Amino acid sequence: MNLGSPFSTSVRDVRKYLNEFLMDDRVIDVPYLWRLLLVRGIISPFRAPRSAEAYKSIWTEQGSPLVELTRQLRDKLQLVINEPVEMAMRYGKPHPKTAFDHLQTTIEGLEEVVLVPLYPHYAMSSYETAVEYVKNIHKKEKHRFKLTVVEPFFDQPMYIDSLAESIRPFLQQEYDQILFSYHGIPERHVLKTDVTGNHCLQTETCCSSPSPAHDFCYRHQVITTTKLVAGKLQIPETKYNFSFQSRLGRAEWLKPYTAKRLEELPAEGIKKLLIVCPAFISDCLETLEEIAIEGKEAFLHAGGDSFTYIPCLNVQTRWLDALVTLVGGSKKIGQVDAVFNKDLLPTK
Numbered sequence: 478m479n480l481g482s483p484f485s486t487s488v489r490d491v492r493k494y495l496n497e498f499l500m501d502d503r504v505i506d507v508p509y510l511w512r513l514l515l516v517r518g519i520i521s522p523f524r525a526p527r528s529a530e531a532y533k534s535i536w537t538e539q540g541s542p543l544v545e546l547t548r549q550l551r552d553k554l555q556l557v558i559n560e561p562v563e564m565a566m567r568y569g570k571p572h573p574k575t576a577f578d579h580l581q582t583t584i585e586g587l588e589e590v591v592l593v594p595l596y597p598h599y600a601m602s603s604y605e606t607a608v609e610y611v612k613n614i615h616k617k618e619k620h621r622f623k624l625t626v627v628e629p630f631f632d633q634p635m636y637i638d639s640l641a642e643s644i645r646p647f648l649q650q651e652y653d654q655i656l657f658s659y660h661g662i663p664e665r666h667v668l669k670t671d672v673t674g675n676h677c678l679q680t681e682t683c684c685s686s687p688s689p690a691h692d693f694c695y696r697h698q699v700i701t702t703t704k705l706v707a708g709k710l711q712i713p714e715t716k717y718n719f720s721f722q723s724r725l726g727r728a729e730w731l732k733p734y735t736a737k738r739l740e741e742l743p744a745e746g747i748k749k750l751l752i753v754c755p756a757f758i759s760d761c762l763e764t765l766e767e768i769a770i771e772g773k774e775a776f777l778h779a780g781g782d783s784f785t786y787i788p789c790l791n792v793q794t795r796w797l798d799a800l801v802t803l804v805g806g807s808k809k810i811g812q813v814d815a816v817f818n819k820d821l822l823p824t825k
Contacts, residue, residue, distance in 0.1 A: 478573065478607050479595045479759060481566030482541035486532040492525035498568045503606040506666070520725075528762075535765040543761035544569075547595070549792045550759070554800060567607045573614050581622075589623040591804050595758040597636060598698040599629045600662050601670055603756075627803050631698040632705060635799035640702070640755055641709040642795050647751055647787050654716055654742070655751040657706075658735045658768060659699045661721030663728045667696055696731055702755055722754070722772075723763050739772050743780035750776060753787040758796075760789045 483494035499505055499516040507515070532541075539545040544566070551564040561583045563576035581587050592611055596604040608626055615624045630636045644655070664678060670693040671677040677690050677697075684697040691697045703719045722735035742750060752772065754764045769786040776784045790796035 478565045478567060478592060478611065479543060479547045480603070480761070481568035481570075482543045482761070483529075483532060484569065485540075486529050486536050488525050488529045491529040491532060492521050494569055495521045495525055495528065501568075501602075501606055503609075504602045506601075506669070531762060531766045534770060535762060541761075542765060543759045546759040546789075546791050550797070550800070553792050553797050554804075557797070557801060558804070565611075567610055573611050574618065577614070577618065577620060581620075587622045589625055591625045591627065593627045593800070593804055596756070597629060597631045597702065597758070598659075598695050598756060599631075599670070599693050600660075600695040601666050602662055603660070604629055605670075629698065630799075630803055631702045633799070633803070635802050636796075637702070637705045637709060639790055639793065639795035639799045641706045643790055643793055644706065644751075644753055644787055645710060647785060648710060648712070650751075650785070651749055652716070652751045652783075652785070653747045653749045654718060655712065655753065656735070656738065656742075657699075657703045657717065657719040658722050658752055658754050658772075659719065659756040660754075660763060661724050661730045661734070662695055663726075663730050665728065667694060667731065670694065699756065706755070722767060735768070735772065736775065739776040739781075740779045742776065748780070748782040750781060750783070751785050751787060754789060757789050759791055764789060 481494070481498070483490040496516060499520060500512060502509070502512065505512050505516065535542055537545065547564050547566075551562050555562045561580060563571075563579050565571050565573040565576040577590065580590060592608070594604050594607040596607065599605065611626075612624065648655075667677045671690045672693060673688060673690045676683055676686075676688045677694055680686070684691075684694065684700050688694075699719060703717070707714075707717045718738075720733045720735040720738045721731045724730045724734060724736070739750075752768060754768060757764050764786070773784040773786065
């Protein structure tokens with residue numbers, strides 16, 4: 478299960494998608510009437526035309542990169558496991574109900590469905606909303622099969638290995654720093670998911686101090702991913718950092734902000750930058766347009782010399798191997814890359 482995408486780049490379809498996405502009370506967590514006014518009356522009417530143009534810059538012949546890459550991942554996984562594989566989106570289509578219906582049609586007496594949210598880290602606006610959405614559908618439809626959910630895999634060795642190996646080839650070039658840019662969330666979301674009620678964001682060392690809060694702390698988990706990958710690749714501490722992108726609204730979000738750092742780094746002597754977005758499994762608007770296009774332009778305009786975006790895991794073989802392990806499969810990945818030999822990233 479992935480995030481989702483508009484059906485097309487038309488303003489109408491983008492507005493419909495934004496309305497569904499932003500009306501989720503785990504994304505914009507304010508009372509319903511205020512959220513309705515904010516989304517339908519302010520954000521969506523003004524944001525939809527700009528977002529439509531942004532989507533046009535990354536749209537492919539197959540349509541949405543995120544949907545197509547998720548479809549390719551499903552097809553690759555189906556090649557190496559016996560159980561039927563379906564895909565679903567949190568927003569837009571295909572809907573989880575459609576996936577459930579297809580699975581029940583395929584397997585008589587279906588006993589268990591394994592849900593894999595394609596979010597490595599726990600956040601109420603990504604992993605949590607996806608899981609709760611599917612659980613509600615499962616309950617509402619009164620399905621008799623068991624629903625098993627794969628937990629966030631931010632520190633799982635095979636995920637760390639696949640992410641590190643996707644980065645390794647880019648380290649052969651000269652670079653001053655590699656920036657790990659994660660999707661941002663409001664600070665209040667971190668506080669809401671703090672099961673202790675008094676740990677997260679209370680001290681500068683809260684993410685490194687052991688606590689039950691870490692099981693649900695997005696900031697702790699992305700820092701953990703960053704350190705594990707950097708350690709595996711033996712990147713010196715002076716040559717890597719992390720930041721948070723895709724801020725919406727004026728509330729305080731997790732810092733530092735990627736957009737601001739891209740403008741500041743050249744003045745700090747960081748002229749040759751590598752950037753990777755580990756919060757996203759599949760390349761999408763936030764990686765291909767916000768980072769690879771807008772981010773690059775901002776960095777170079779601020780005085781940077783070179784900017785290299787490192788693609789998401791997408792359908793890479795090592796990631797597929799990790800995915801098989803995550804869902805409990807026993808078969809390893811063979812030579813299946815040749816089946817999907819086209820890179821979906823835009824040539825621009």
